Amino acid sequence: MFWQTTRFRIDLVAPRVMGIVNVTPDSFSDGGLHGGAAGALAHCEQLLKDGADILDIGGESTRPGAEPVPLQDELARVLPVLRGAMALGVPVSLDSYKPEVMRAALDLGVDIVNDIKALREPGALDVVAAHANCGVCLMHMRGDQPKTMQDGDPQYDDVVTEVRSFLRARVEALRARGVDDARITLDPGIGFGKRTEHNVALLVRQQELLGLGLPLLAGWSRKGVLGRLTGREIGDRLVPSVAAALASVQRGARIVRVHDVAATVDALKVWRAAGLCP
Structure with missing residues (x-):
């Protein structure tokens, strides 16, 4: 199994670690810690030293209740970082749902569009479909904005069935536009419009999504x-985060998107030595 992206054909036989780079003042965990292009690029370099396989760069917080960021502000945040990251020799992902930001990033040669709205924003599907090879990650989110996704105590008759049906429909929309399956990865959207x-x-029944x-x-x-x-508070969730990453890999996830790259990479090395993952 592999993931075809703009510059890289990513081998997914072994699980891959995607390092999070938030160029934001208000992200729930690390907002403001890597502000400005220089700080964000230094963080990119550190994540690669820690063992990240992919860098995921975003300029708008998607925490519950977050306010949308104006287009020009998001472009100003992410484009300098994307330009610098492109020279680091690894796949670079843009975390954005705005088609204008996607287009600007893909014009730079960015490898992956990681969209929390699964290309539902008007024009987003067109941008990705028009590109020859970029990778895309389609995520499930209840509602259409992080600001309101947790409103009204989210309800599902069967969350796994509904998430699977949503993702299938979004995949079919891409297929209808000629996008090859090799370019597509799916994300169930942990924490996006969902209760505990x-x-x-979604973790316990993750195999159903792999179907x-x-x-x-x-x-x-x-x-x-x-x-x-x-x-545990946000700053003390390293162990549960690594445990959840391992559990998701055990159940078939091929990419884990994490803040704590070094710890996750080390944990996967131990699992690999024990024969628990490729």
């Missing part, structure tokens, strides 16, 4: 659900 029991069900026949990306790192399960 919904997130846990769609495409690679799965899991993003549990430091999420609120881990705080509710353990009672």
